[in-house]
Amino acid sequence: MTRFDPAKGVRVAISRSVLTAVFDECDRYGHVETGGRIVGTYRRGRNLDVTVTGMIDAGPQARRAVTSFFQDGEYQEGVFREIEREHPDIEHLGTWHTHHVNGFPTLSGGDIETYRRTVNHPQHNLDFWYALLVTAKVAGPDRYRVKHYLLRRHDDKVYKIPPKLVRVAEERAIWVPGVTRGRPQAAPASSIESDSASHSRQERRAFDDQVLRQLFPNLRPFFSEAAQCLLWKGSISLLDHSSADVVVVESVSEGKTGYEAMVPRKERERFPVAARAQDETPWLAVRRLELHLNRLVAGLGN
Numbered sequence: 001m002t003r004f005d006p007a008k009g010v011r012v013a014i015s016r017s018v019l020t021a022v023f024d025e026c027d028r029y030g031h032v033e034t035g036g037r038i039v040g041t042y043r044r045g046r047n048l049d050v051t052v053t054g055m056i057d058a059g060p061q062a063r064r065a066v067t068s069f070f071q072d073g074e075y076q077e078g079v080f081r082e083i084e085r086e087h088p089d090i091e092h093l094g095t096w097h098t099h100h101v102n103g104f105p106t107l108s109g110g111d112i113e114t115y116r117r118t119v120n121h122p123q124h125n126l127d128f129w130y131a132l133l134v135t136a137k138v139a140g141p142d143r144y145r146v147k148h149y150l151l152r153r154h155d156d157k158v159y160k161i162p163p164k165l166v167r168v169a170e171e172r173a174i175w176v177p178g179v180t181r182g183r184p185q186a187a188p189a190s191s192i193e194s195d196s197a198s199h200s201r202q203e204r205r206a207f208d209d210q211v212l213r214q215l216f217p218n219l220r221p222f223f224s225e226a227a228q229c230l231l232w233k234g235s236i237s238l239l240d241h242s243s244a245d246v247v248v249v250e251s252v253s254e255g256k257t258g259y260e261a262m263v264p265r266k267e268r269e270r271f272p273v274a275a276r277a278q279d280e281t282p283w284l285a286v287r288r289l290e291l292h293l294n295r296l297v298a299g300l301g302n
């Protein structure tokens with residue numbers, strides 16, 4: 001079994017809304033592992049001060065099981081670039097995942113192996129890697145018990161950060177799943193479904209519209225008399241500096257409202273493959289379509 005050395009000179013400040021988002025995600029996946037990326041900033045003086053200000057969810061293609069978990073890296077990279085546009089100093093600090101579902105109280109050998117590869121990878125910006133592990137569900141306001149770890153480049157040790165060096169900060173998060181810049185206190189995507197009873201459909205539409213337009217400022221809402229549904233039209237920017245026309249329609253299947261984003265017929269010459277993506281919110285549908293189109297313009301096929 002791996003020995004964990006106490007980390008010296010490392011302090012962590014983690015935004016309360018990031019912790020809340022992490023625990024909401026834990027509530028959502030009570031029987032399989034889940035997790036996400038941790039972003040924020042750091043400062044190196046006498047201590048290494050790590051400030052966690054955001055969390056990127058695992059993404060639509062994440063795979064979860066009782067003893068394993070794989071994130072949707074492509075999706076997360078897209079979200080990271082999105083955050084970076086607004087917060088150029090943002091860094092990918094590390095990752096979090098859950099073990100309370102399988103009872104394993106520390107990082108597994110597989111976790112450590114993966115983290116070592118990451119921190120020593122030439123494309124990893126930082127010479128450290130921070131990992132938050134959820135180890136138990138507890139009654140009361142704390143909700144979950146967590147442990148904090150740190151790995152360093154060219155150092156085989158795995159450091160455990162003592163709880164006294166971890167502080168929960170009241171500063172607002174810059175990014176948590178399902179919401180966007182500067183609005184982290186709003187409902188994360190995971191709770192939109194369960195909250196739908198209390199939120200009127202109209203409020204939800206207004207919220208969707210607001211988020212969608214912050215992420216994709218060139219999309220505008222329309223109510224289609226012909227189709228009797230809400231839709232958004234406009235364009236999104238792609239990685240090759242071109243833009244693509246996009247239409248988002250509301251679709252109801254089996255009583256549940258969802259959204260489909262697609263390129264209109266006039267774009268079909270450029271994107272011969274029927275490019276469309278569905279999700280439970282319009283902005284997630286557009287983001288999935290955006291990833292798909294970016295792959296096409298990059299010549300990566302489907």
Ligand SMILES: [Zn+2]
Pocket residue numbers: 097098099107108111
């Ligand atoms: Zn693990």
